[in-house]
Amino acid sequence: MQRPLYFDYQATTPLDPAVFAAMTPYFTEAFGNAGSQHFYGWEADAAIKQARQSIAAGLETEPEAIIFTSGATESNNLAIKGVAEAYFAQGKHIITVQTEHRAVLDPCRYLETLGFEATYLPVQANGLIDLAQLESAFRPDTILVSVMAVNNEIGAVQPLEAIGRLCRERGVLFHCDGAQALGKIPLPLDALNIDLLSFTAHKLYGPKGIGALYIRPGAPAVRLAPQIQGGGQERGLRSGTLFVPQIVGFAKALELALAELESEKERLTQLRNQLWSAAEKLGDVYLNGDLEERVPGNLNFSVGGVKGPSLLLALQPHLAVSSGSACSAHNPQPSHVLTALGRAPDLAKASVRVGIGRFTAPAEVQRAGDIIAETIIQLRYGD
Numbered sequence: 001m002q003r004p005l006y007f008d009y010q011a012t013t014p015l016d017p018a019v020f021a022a023m024t025p026y027f028t029e030a031f032g033n034a035g036s037q038h039f040y041g042w043e044a045d046a047a048i049k050q051a052r053q054s055i056a057a058g059l060e061t062e063p064e065a066i067i068f069t070s071g072a073t074e075s076n077n078l079a080i081k082g083v084a085e086a087y088f089a090q091g092k093h094i095i096t097v098q099t100e101h102r103a104v105l106d107p108c109r110y111l112e113t114l115g116f117e118a119t120y121l122p123v124q125a126n127g128l129i130d131l132a133q134l135e136s137a138f139r140p141d142t143i144l145v146s147v148m149a150v151n152n153e154i155g156a157v158q159p160l161e162a163i164g165r166l167c168r169e170r171g172v173l174f175h176c177d178g179a180q181a182l183g184k185i186p187l188p189l190d191a192l193n194i195d196l197l198s199f200t201a202h203k204l205y206g207p208k209g210i211g212a213l214y215i216r217p218g219a220p221a222v223r224l225a226p227q228i229q230g231g232g233q234e235r236g237l238r239s240g241t242l243f244v245p246q247i248v249g250f251a252k253a254l255e256l257a258l259a260e261l262e263s264e265k266e267r268l269t270q271l272r273n274q275l276w277s278a279a280e281k282l283g284d285v286y287l288n289g290d291l292e293e294r295v296p297g298n299l300n301f302s303v304g305g306v307k308g309p310s311l312l313l314a315l316q317p318h319l320a321v322s323s324g325s326a327c328s329a330h331n332p333q334p335s336h337v338l339t340a341l342g343r344a345p346d347l348a349k350a351s352v353r354v355g356i357g358r359f360t361a362p363a364e365v366q367r368a369g370d371i372i373a374e375t376i377i378q379l380r381y382g383d
Helices: 019-025 039-058 072-087 102-112 131-137 160-170 244-261 262-278 308-315 336-341 343-347 361-382
Strands: 066-067 095-096 117-121 142-146 173-178 198-199 210-216 284-288 299-301 351-355
Touching: 019 244, 039 066, 039 244, 039 284, 066 072, 072 102, 072 142, 072 173, 072 210, 095 102, 102 117, 117 131, 117 343, 131 160, 142 160, 142 299, 160 173, 244 262, 244 299, 262 284, 262 361, 308 343, 308 351, 308 361, 343 351
Parallel strands: 095 117, 095 142, 142 173, 173 198
Antiparallel strands: 066 210, 198 210, 284 299, 299 351
């Protein structure tokens, strides 16, 4: 059986061979526990320190600002719940957005069961928040604003600098889910006034199972209550034996992504626009999200005149695409992101998210465009 062409880079990315090569010695030779006080432990600890320094340099911050976790979901939980527990005496109000990943929405809903209050901002038709609505949502007891940098379904890039400025003016912490942004768009953390940034390696050609939380260094200190207690690793904020190969791979993946950020932006934008032009010509096809304020490798559109399940079923033998977040793939309900944009349920279900990435060839994009067009025409008109 021939494998379908892979077009789901927002769900995950293939491991770059250079990343795999960097990781390999730490599985088989330098396998020590970084907490052990002997040669093997010191060797592992040195690798972690080097990786932490590399990641920090890529983000133009200090090594101690990086706390390793199992991924963006854990980082989001540590940031949101950690702030809530550390600052509950100052306030119990959190602001987030209706189109956030469930790794942000679910912790907020959990906190609501404990007596916190959350405001879920709507988005405009292009997926971006209205800054005036954000400004009016602040309260004296607001302690945190959580807005993702790049939406995982529609690729919308939020106005981070303006959001950060509004938060900083009010002394409110700004958390950002950066899982889909790191290595794809510039993230000048100081200029954006980001206090907490969650990210993960497997979205940028690194290994699964490793992520990090950036915690702004300096004064006033950002306080967090740890969510995992144990051995006191990661400054006591995230206990657990550190997975050395994953951390080394994370650093290598970020190094490669930042080195080609601008060239990939140009290449992926061109390929994405080519694919959108092919889909748009079919008529009754609607772009989800803003075409300009969008991460380069993302395309998401809804198709009129077809049933959503039939569309994906027909595409699956040829193209690995999705209708939304991989974490919600088994949910029969329409995407909460697309309904927040105002898409009718039937149209939201008939949506396709196409992710283009480092290993996508132009010929594959041409082939994907042909397959999508042929499939839609077949479902609309039959033989």
